[in-house]
Amino acid sequence: MKYCLRSLASFQGSAKSQYNKTEQRSETSGSKTWRLYLTSVVQDNYSQVRQVLLITLFLNLFVVGLKATVGIMTGSLSLQADAIHSITDSANNILGLIANSLSSPKPNRYHPYGRQKYEGVATLGIVAFLGIACFEILQGTIQRIYYGGQEVRVSGAQIWILLIVLGVNIFVAFYERRVGKRLNSPILVADAYHTMSDIWVTIMVLGGLIGIWQAKQLNLPQLQWLDAILAFPVAFLVFISGWQVLRSNVPWLVDVMVIAPEAIHEIVMGVPGVLNCHDIASRGLLGRQVFIEMHLVVNSPDVESSHYITEIVEERLEERFSPVRVVIHIEPPDYQSSKISFGTEIS
Structure with a gap:
């Protein structure tokens, strides 16, 4: 339930880009000129992502209210910590909604590569929320162990309320994950994982x-320590959730290689007319938006033929890694190189 907002921020979840090639032929002074241009058809799923975030925001607030109320009534430290954990869900939802209005795959004058990384920035905000929640849980637990606190009093009705909360958490997690994968939204998927951690937390606390509750019936007051002891694994799960979100988004934000240069090299060298391909670089996120750059040596007598070959190269790469934007630098035969990419040579 951890703020599906972070999902919103996710361009994967909120937007999808795909490119189609259109070929135009025209006759000029008796000679044929081939004009190939790339048209971008962008399908924005902002409204769908926004709807998911709003639904999960409402459910998250509902869960937070129930957990906080029962936590205060029972004096349960672990449940209050779990409520804090769930508060991050609502904050993430709001964060995702804000990011959804800023993130877009469409290039413009000031963002020629699109604004998808706003989504990644939003996920970093989620990590920050998780870190705060983890700290609060540990701090409260240590204080309870060293300084003691009020006795935890639980009733059967409150147990049933927590079972309802657990059911809502499970619904939100599977709902976000299913919609996130359908919309190809990393932020929704990330939020679903966060919500899954909330499910395990709630199960442990419950x-x-x-x-x-049973210990009270059996007159075993020493089991009151269960509340403080279980707060530690809650903090651990919160930490794991934050680490997973961070690990999945940082590589994309810092432009880590997304496609092995050898894979790109194999595809490009299979195009008739290509003599050499080197200095290959790629970045982005597969299934979302990939950017590829390379230097290409072709067997062509003129610019027109060279251009035609590069268009075929782009088509092949698009078929394999769509959506993709390719930048090709044509070089003369003397510039052939065995260096496929930076620090990588042809064996």
């Missing part, structure tokens, strides 16, 4: 409270 188990501890059931134990305390």
Whole structure:
């Protein structure tokens, strides 16, 4: 349930780009001129992502309200910590909604590569929220262990309320994950993983409270420590959630290689007329938007023929890695190189 907003921010979740090639022929002074141009057909799924975020935001707030209320009524530290954990969900949802209005795959004058990375920035905000939640949980647990606190009092009705909360968490996690994959939205998928961690947290807290509830019936006051003890794994799961989100988004934000240069080299060298391909670079996110650059040596007597070959290269790469934008630098035969990419040579 962790703020599907972060999902919103996700361009994967909110927007999808695909490119189609259109070929135009024209006759000029008796000679044929081939004009190939790339038209971009961008299908924005902002409204769908926004709808998902709003739904999950409402459900997250509902869950937070129930957890906080029951946590205060029972005096359960682990449940109050779980409520704080869930508060980050709502904050992430709001963050995602804001990012959704800023993130777009469409290039413009000031963002020639699009504004998809706003999504990644939003996911970093999610990580920050998770870090805060983790700190609050640990701080509260240590204080309870060293300084003690009020006795945890749980009733059967409160246990049933927490079971309802658990059901809502499960629904949100699977709903976000399914829609996130359908819309190809990394932020929605990331938020779904966050929500999954919330499910395990709630299960542990619920188990501890059931134990305390039964202990009261059996006159076993020492089981009151279950509440504080279970707060530690809650903090650990919060940390794991943040790490997973961070690990999946940082490579994309810092432009880590997204496609092995050898794979690109193999495809390009299969195009008739290509003599050599080197200095290959790629960045972006597969299935979302990939940018490829390369130097190309072709067997062509004129610019027109060279251009035609590069268009075929782009088509082949698009078929394999769409959506993709390719920049090709044509070089003369003397510029052939065995260096496929930076620090990588042809074996």
